[in-house]
Amino acid sequence: MSTSSTVDRAFETALYDDDADTLDTAASLLAADPGADPELGRRGEEFVATAWRRGWQPADLVRIVRRELEDVHVRLVAALIRAQAPHDRSRGPRWAAQLAGVPEQGPPRTDRFSHATAVLELYRLLLRLPALEPLEAGLPGEAPRREHRPESRALARIRALLAKAEATGYPEEAEALSAKAQELMARHSIDEALLSAHAPSPDAPGACRIGVEPPYEQAKAVLLDAVADANHCRAVWNEPLGFSTVVGFEADLEVVELLYTSLLVQAEGAMAKAEAAQRAGGRKRTKTFRQSFLAAYAHRAGSRLRAAAETVAAETGTATDVDLLPVLASREVAVTDRLERMFPETTTTRLRGAADAAGWTEGTRAADHARVDRRRPLS
Incomplete structure (x- = not known):
């Protein structure tokens, strides 16, 4: 079975409902296939990029994960944000300051099943994030904003x-x-x-x-x-x-x-x-x-x-x-x-x-x- 197939099966099993049994089944699939880890991380970066397109910003994402889940999930989403950042476009000084404020600790070491469970719990949340009002781009008809100046x-x-x-x-x-x-x-x-x-x-x-x-x-x-x-x-x-x-x-x-x-x-x-x-x-x-x-x-x-x-x-x-x-x-x-x-x-x-x-x-x-x-x- 390909690593992509493992991740697809796990997602189909657990990502679109809140049932604990399906979460355990999906986590077992991922834990049994170490080769699926890179694909699982890449999918997480895609979830982060989708959140940006839906109006979320780094501080927003960390805040909602901290509000809804636990510290292990905050560490996971912080790692995804940092991993996705080099592939993203430049978004200005406020965005850069938020990236700099993202927690730097990596996910705690744990067994593969517990790690996969936490990842799936996080992805469930990211998948359900609503669209927010965009902040960074000017609205139609607005004058462009001047370049950010250094702090006065x-x-x-x-x-x-x-x-x-x-x-x-x-x-x-x-x-x-x-x-x-x-x-x-x-x-x-x-x-x-x-x-x-x-x-x-x-x-x-x-x-x-x-x-x-x-x-x-x-x-x-x-x-x-x-x-x-x-x-x-x-x-x-x-x-x-x-x-x-x-x-x-x-x-x-x-x-x-x-x-x-x-x-x-x-x-x-x-x-x-x-x-x-x-x-x-x-x-x-x-x-x-x-x-x-x-x-x-x-x-x-x-x-x-x-x-x-x-x-x-x-x-x-x-x-x-x-x-x-x-x-x-x-x-x-x-x-x-x-x-x-x-x-x-x-x-x-x-x-x-x-x-x-x-x-x-x-x-x-x-x-x-x-x-x-x-x-x-x-x-």
């Missing part, structure tokens, strides 16, 4: 400020560092908007996906939406697949990723301290406290971020005698248009489980410590 000094400084805010144990210091970071973000966004408006070929909005991981995904999605809105972007949450798609201009997408990640780290640290204090006071229930904490944090942080962005825009326009309103308004229209073409149908949902008064109070207080309000202009 402003972004490097923003990263450093947020890293310090996450690391400090003092709320007042975290507040000051986050405030400086958001001010730099707002100025960076305005600089990019003015630069693009005067370019021969203006930028078009792009999009990226950001994971929204359990637990308390809904409150985290609200926080990401608030960060996106304050930074001239729009976010659409895909609850079943565990991510939000954020639409905006590239400079704004970068700061949304940075700020959301940082605020989430700060929020979780503050929540752990607040929860410990609640337990010390005799409280035992924590799930509703955490949900309410994160919901309040998202609400309060969003208000502060928007206020900071508006203050910087007003100060910049006054200081430079530039009317920013038309520039920012045209970019907002472009972002909304891209969003509506990517997602012609969206629904809204009511935030659940945010009825704990103590959690809401503590979440609001934590957001105040991470707040971003008016500061002296930075040199």
Whole structure:
């Protein structure tokens, strides 16, 4: 029997249903034929390439496998992504950064039957992946996006400020560092908007996906939406697949990723301290406290971020005698248009489980410590 026939028989036996017995039968076929291993790997690379054609990206694939299966499957899909990459076309700096972030550990050593079982479980998942909205290519009628530029000094400084805010144990210091970071973000966004408006070929909005991981995904999605809105972007949450798609201009997408990640780290640290204090006071229930904490944090942080962005825009326009309103308004229209073409149908949902008064109070207080309000202009 040829190696291709072995793989075909195994796939026909187990890949198109969820029955455990057929999975065992197919895994036994593969385990008994070591010569089928190269063909099995090649088929896996084909599954990965198909996922790319269906709109998935490396970080998406690793995230869904981690969400639905186990660590062994994450290692397997990471190996397939790395093996397929040399045969793929160039897809830009964001894609390259995701490839660089793919886990490097190989699959753990195990017996052939267990390995074949894990491979088939992974392929079952890859086979069933739905098509996603494409992110990398411009939509019909859009202006081409300019080539990616190296990271600016402003972004490097923003990263450093947020890293310090996450690391400090003092709320007042975290507040000051986050405030400086958001001010730099707002100025960076305005600089990019003015630069693009005067370019021969203006930028078009792009999009990226950001994971929204359990637990308390809904409150985290609200926080990401608030960060996106304050930074001239729009976010659409895909609850079943565990991510939000954020639409905006590239400079704004970068700061949304940075700020959301940082605020989430700060929020979780503050929540752990607040929860410990609640337990010390005799409280035992924590799930509703955490949900309410994160919901309040998202609400309060969003208000502060928007206020900071508006203050910087007003100060910049006054200081430079530039009317920013038309520039920012045209970019907002472009972002909304891209969003509506990517997602012609969206629904809204009511935030659940945010009825704990103590959690809401503590979440609001934590957001105040991470707040971003008016500061002296930075040199």
